[in-house]
Amino acid sequence: MLVLSRKKGESIIIQDQIEVTVLAVEGDTVRIGISAPKHIDIFRQEIYASIQEANRESATPLEADIEAFMERLRSAEIKKD
Known part of the structure; x- marks a missing residue:
C-alpha cells in the first residue's frame, strides 16, 4: 500500500485520469473528492x-x-x- 500525506486542497493523480483531492479534514473524518472518467466505477x-x-x-x-x-x-x- 502506498501511503501519502496530503493537506486540504492538495491532490494525487492516478494514471493520468483520476484525481483525488482532500476537501476537508474535521477530527477523524476526511472529505475527499474524486474526479474520474464516467466509465470508471467508484x-x-x-x-x-x-x-x-x-x-x-x-x-x-x-x-x-x-x-x-x-x-x-x-x-x-x-x-x-
Missing part, C-alpha cells in the same frame, strides 16, 4: 464488498433450487409419456 469499500457478495450469491445456485428444477423436469417427462 464505490465506498463497504458497498463494493456488498456488491461482490451479492454477485457470488447469485452465481452459486442453491442445491434446493437445482433439485426442484430436476423434479419439474422429471414430472414433465412423465406427463409427456
